[in-house]
Amino acid sequence: MWSIVDRYFLAELVKVFAAIMATLVLVVASMLFLRTLEQVNVGNLQARLVLQFLGLQLLRDMATLLAPAAFLAVLMALGRMARDSELIAFTAGGLSPWRVFRAVLLFALPVALITAWFSLVLKPYASAQIQLIEARKDDEATRISGLQPGRFYQQQGGTMTFYAAGMDGAGRFVDVFVQDRSSDPPRLVLSERGYYSESTADGEQRVILEDGRRFDGRAGDLDYTLVDFARLTYYISAGSAMQQANWRRAATPTAQLLASDDIRDRAEVEHRLAAALGVISLGILAVPLTQLSPRRRSGGRLLLAFLAYFAFFNGQRLAEEWMTGGVTPPWLGLLWYQVAIIAIVFAALLPGSYFARRVLARLRRT
Numbered sequence: 001m002w003s004i005v006d007r008y009f010l011a012e013l014v015k016v017f018a019a020i021m022a023t024l025v026l027v028v029a030s031m032l033f034l035r036t037l038e039q040v041n042v043g044n045l046q047a048r049l050v051l052q053f054l055g056l057q058l059l060r061d062m063a064t065l066l067a068p069a070a071f072l073a074v075l076m077a078l079g080r081m082a083r084d085s086e087l088i089a090f091t092a093g094g095l096s097p098w099r100v101f102r103a104v105l106l107f108a109l110p111v112a113l114i115t116a117w118f119s120l121v122l123k124p125y126a127s128a129q130i131q132l133i134e135a136r137k138d139d140e141a142t143r144i145s146g147l148q149p150g151r152f153y154q155q156q157g158g159t160m161t162f163y164a165a166g167m168d169g170a171g172r173f174v175d176v177f178v179q180d181r182s183s184d185p186p187r188l189v190l191s192e193r194g195y196y197s198e199s200t201a202d203g204e205q206r207v208i209l210e211d212g213r214r215f216d217g218r219a220g221d222l223d224y225t226l227v228d229f230a231r232l233t234y235y236i237s238a239g240s241a242m243q244q245a246n247w248r249r250a251a252t253p254t255a256q257l258l259a260s261d262d263i264r265d266r267a268e269v270e271h272r273l274a275a276a277l278g279v280i281s282l283g284i285l286a287v288p289l290t291q292l293s294p295r296r297r298s299g300g301r302l303l304l305a306f307l308a309y310f311a312f313f314n315g316q317r318l319a320e321e322w323m324t325g326g327v328t329p330p331w332l333g334l335l336w337y338q339v340a341i342i343a344i345v346f347a348a349l350l351p352g353s354y355f356a357r358r359v360l361a362r363l364r365r366t
Contacts, residue, residue, distance in 0.1 A: 005095060009103035012081065017073035017111070024065050025058070032057045053133055060126035063119035067278040068309065070111050074104055074286035075305060082290055101287055108283035116276035120254045123272065128251035149173060162207060164194065171195070176209055185224075188215040189232070208233050267324050270334045274316055281338040282312065288349050308345050315341060 036054050040047050078100070081087050087100070153162045159182040164173035178189040191212030209232045217224025249257070249268050257265040289305040315337035322328045328336075 005090065005099065006103050006106060009077075009100070010107055012077045013073055013104070013107040016077045017069060017107075020069045020072050020076075021065065024069055028061060028065065029054065029058060032061075049133060053130070056126045056130050056133075059118075060123050060130065063115050063123050063272075063275045066111060066115040066118070067275055067282055070108060070279045071282035071286055071309060074107070074283050075290065078104075078287065078290035087290075097287075101284070104283045104287055105280070108280045112276045112279040115279050116273070119272040119275045124251055124253050131248075131251050168193070176207070176212070178207060178209070183216075185217050185221075189213075190215075191232070206233055263330060264324050266330070267320050267334060270323075271316070271320055274335060274338070277335060277338060278312065278316075281342060282309070285312075285342060285345055288346065304345065304348060308341060312338070312341055 032054055033050075036050055036057075040050060078087070090099075091097075149164045149167045151163070154160060159180070161177075161179040163177040165175035165177075166173070168174050173194045174192065176189075176191040176194040178187075178191075180187040180189075189209060189212060191209035193211060194207055194209040210230065212229055212232065214227045214229060214232065215224060216227075249264065252265075252268070254269060254272060257269045260266070285308055286305070289302075289308070316334070319328070319334035319337040323330070323332070323334045328334075
């Protein structure tokens, strides 16, 4: 059973972890709320879906918040105990450093299981629901809740401009203006009616125009083409196949990814597992990075802690790119970076460790 010391460590870690998580959730929720309001303002999202969309985004991003929150909780809790000489008192009372690791693992394991639940189950579900809301823009764009009349919309870096003066009772745009400066020659389209559509299959965006006239040519140039049309489908932009594949893969249930032989599906599974394993890895890293003596300066170890943290998450992206790009063999996977960073940090701390000092003292005696 857990001892009094274990319960004391756990109580300190849980209190700090709860405070950090509450702060991170508030900050992230505020940022997501502002972005959601921007989508409502430009007509990309209905106002009644704001809370649902915000909740799904928080659910999707929760797995990425738990690992850094747990890492900071261990650093702050053990750092406070070190400054108050509590760790020194525990050591003087016979508490070995392994008991500190044990207490941290007792804290990290439940957090890792919760992170795995968010990452493997809830994150794909939330991503799928977000994509369903995004796909509904197809229907909403042909009504008032889509693109708003009287506003200019630009695509492709500002080379494509769309404008509609009004909207009729059927939800279609009236007096449509489209300018395309990316084509050769530049193109200008005027139409009596039109509506916007986006394909859920490939992300292709288009404006379907009816009863209009198209001008192909440059201003001031007599060499131009004038065409009248009854219906014209004007393609604004098209998402790449790779982007759409990643878009769908993020919403695929983990069980389906496990049954796939695609290297990218395997990378997605390990990417989801990395969040849960990262809680344990970062917890192990935080223990030696904590300043054990109040007489020693903690600036160097704090700098090493932040470097290890940023290297940890940047290493995940690098390992994933190497795995999908064929730089590393498939059997290696992408979780090797966690072991590598732990080994590098422990190697950097080894010269100043208690074990190294004992070995040097014995060598000097001999």
